[in-house]
Structures are given as structure tokens and as C-alpha cells.
């Protein structure tokens with residue numbers, strides 16, 4: 001039977017076939033016997049068969065699924081066959097949410113905080129986030145400028161809708177977190193890829209931005225620390241970039257989701273150097289709350305009202321229970337737990353960087369933040385997807401190909417996530433050593 005064979009309700013097919021019968025006609029068309037003659041019929045047939053998508057679906061065809069998901073799926077299949085896989089592909093902390101946060105959620109449930117909240121989030125949490133900016137960065141942010149969102153993902157998609165119009169160019173680094181590129185494309189904007197490598201610490205310089213911008217450019221989206229490289233923008237670099245954007249009248253958005261998970265002494269928030277910047281942050285990574293789906297954005301005064309309206313329309317409000325739980329994320333007790341976890345990540349980073357270098361991977365001088373190492377595999381392969389597939393299938397080590405994050409030398413890179421315990425990391429390193437050093 002042809003793949004796209006379509007069945008019609010019998011009632012239609014029972015109609016008199018001696019005369020023109022629309023049902024039989026459609027059936028013949030669907031099953032590829034004839035070509036539809038009228039445009040209307042053609043559209044019906046094509047949509048039904050899924051052969052020619054609508055223009056919108058066609059536009060969305062360039063939005064790719066994450067390759068890391070394919071790696072994760074295949075790893076799960078291998079595990080189901082009884083094989084041991086070392087997971088270095090997963091971009092979330094392996095630690096469960098800290099107990100004080102979980103306890104706060106239980107109290108919130110018992111107290112009946114199970115309803116919608118204000119679209120921008122509960123007052124207490126917005127005050128706590130404002131307090132966090134004052135305490136950690138010494139900047140005063142009016143809580144009205146803070147909107148709690150369903151994860152950083154909710155924040156990024158809201159800001160894409162707020163900031164990016166048809167054919168607007170948005171400067172982003174290559175490599176970068178893949179959603180960034182996709183969110184811009186979903187808005188029919190144009191991601192303007194700024195190729196960065198180790199020579200610029202995987203962050204853009206003003207010169208590189210200048211080279212990539214054109215008349216359509218409306219803004220610049222950055223991440224510091226970045227995914228997949230963990231690289232951090234210095235205060236000086238951030239200041240220079242913000243000044244350049246202001247001169248060009250471009251908006252600046254900085255994704256600060258990995259703040260707190262950094263191993264350098266100075267990690268400025270963009271708000272310290274540019275009060276008009278847009279900020280994305282989250283409770284997912286540092287606070288260890290990936291599954292709770294909670295983040296926040298900070299927007300300049302002029303954008304507050306429209307951001308609120310978009311939030312109301314997109315999701316009404318962020319999760320009430322998650323918000324009450326997240327309040328405990330700022331307590332002293334939780335901070336101590338999170339600090340211990342950060343030290344764990346630092347130890348893992350040190351171990352993995354040293355081991356990978358010994359094996360022959362080429363790495364940045366210092367992994368400054370997040371829990372990722374973006375490693376150059378040129379010595380072993382020119383095809384990162386094949387390399388990752390081989391490491392998984394033949395050696396039980398799951399890592400993510402550079403092609404998930406961009407185009408620039410993506411075939412030469414893979415991302416290691418140190419989101420698994422030391423024993424597994426050691427096992428992974430041993431397997432890689434055997435695979436690559438013989």
C-alpha cells in the first residue's frame with residue numbers, strides 16, 4: 001500500500017459511482033492516482049498528505065531538534081539493553097533540588113498556593129530577586145522590572161516576541177545555546193552568527209560584532225557564562241560591547257543562567273554596566289530546579305508593560321508552587337548547600353580538564369563557568385557527529401556534537417557536561433583513554 005494512502009468514511013464511498021463522485025475522485029487523488037486539477041483541491045490533498053506543508057510549517061522546517069536529544073535517546077536504548085553508559089551529554093545538574101526548597105514547596109501545597117498568580121510572579125519572589133541583585137552585584141533593580149517566567153526558556157521566547165520582528169538581524173555567537181538561534185528564526189528574524197573561538201575566549205569582540213552587523217541588525221544576544229563553552233565576558237569586554245550597542249542603538253540581551261556556577265573571581269551582571277539591558281536568568285542551573293520550570297527576566301522600564309501583556313497571554317502566570325519553593329532558594333541554609341555543590345562542580349571540572357588534555361583533546365585555557373567543556377577533537381576526527389556516535393555505540397560514553405551549537409568549526413568540537421559524579425567521570429575518562437590512545 002502506498003505510504004500516504006488515505007481512507008474516506010465509507011458513507012462517502014457508497015455514493016453512486018456511475019456519475020461524478022467527489023469521494024472517489026478525492027480517494028484517487030490522495031492515493032496518487034491522479035494529480036489534483038484545481039488549486040483548492042491541490043491544497044486540500046497536499047495538506048492531508050503532509051507533502052507540502054503550509055508556508056508557516058515550511059518556515060519552521062529549519063528549526064531542528066537538539067542533537068543532544070538523539071544522543072540521550074540512543075543512550076537510553078543502550079541502557080535498556082543492559083549496557084552501562086557514562087552520561088556527559090546532559091545539561092542539567094545531577095543533584096536533586098535542595099531539601100529546603102522541596103520543603104517550602106510542600107508547605108506551599110498544604111497552604112493552598114495552588115492558584116494562578118500575577119503574570120509577573122508573586123511579589124515576595126520578585127522582591128527576593130531584586131534583593132539578590134543588590135546583595136550579589138550591588139545594583140538596585142526595581143522589582144517592577146522583574147518578571148518571573150516558566151524557566152529561562154519562557155523568558156527567552158517572551159523576549160524574542162518582544163524584541164524581534166520580521167527580517168530583524170540579531171547578533172549571536174557561533175557556537176551558542178541552540179534555542180537562541182531558533183527563537184529568532186521562529187520570529188522570522190535573522191540570526192547573525194558571530195564566529196568565536198579560543199582566540200577570543202569564545203566571546204565576541206567589538207570588532208567581530210562590527211564585522212557581522214548590518215543595517216538590519218536590531219540587537220545582540222549573549223550568554224555569560226556561555227553554553228557550550230563555559231566562557232565568561234570580562235567586565236571590561238562587557239562594558240565595551242554595551243557601549244558599542246548603545247552607540248548603534250541596538251538592544252542587548254544577556255543570558256545569565258549560569259551565574260552562580262562560575263569559577264572566576266569576577267562575574268559581572270550586565271546590569272552593573274548597562275541598566276537598559278535585558279537579562280534572562282533561571283532557577284534551573286545554580287538553584288538546581290530544572291524540573292520546576294522557573295526563571296526570570298529583567299527588562300528596562302519602557303518594556304515592562306508590554307512584557308507583562310505577553311506573559312498574561314502566553315502562560316497567564318508562572319507556577320505558583322514553584323515560585324513559593326524558589327523563595328527558599330535565597331535562604332542562608334540553601335545558599336550553603338548550593339555553594340558546596342559549586343565546589344563539587346569545580347572539582348569535576350579540574351579532573352575532567354586535566355584528563356581530557358592528557359588524552360589529547362585541545363581545550364580552552366580555563367573553563368570559567370557552567371558545567372561544560374567545549375573540546376577540540378581535530379586530532380581524532382573531522383566529524384563530530386560521527387565521533388559522538390562512535391564514542392556512544394562502541395565505548396558507552398555519551399557526549400554532544402558541536403553541530404548542536406552552530407556552524408563555525410562545529411565538526412571539530414564536542415561538548416562534555418560534568419553533570420555526573422566523580423566515579424562515572426573517571427570511568428568515562430578511562431573509556432575515552434582506551435578508545436583514543438589504544
Ligand SMILES: Cc1ncc(COP(=O)(O)O)c(C=O)c1O
Nearest residue numbers: 091151152153177227282284295
Ligand atoms: C544558555 C541557556 N539558556 C537557557 C536555557 C534554558 O533553561 P531553563 O531550564 O531555565 O528553561 C539553557 C538550558 O540548558 C541554557 O543552557
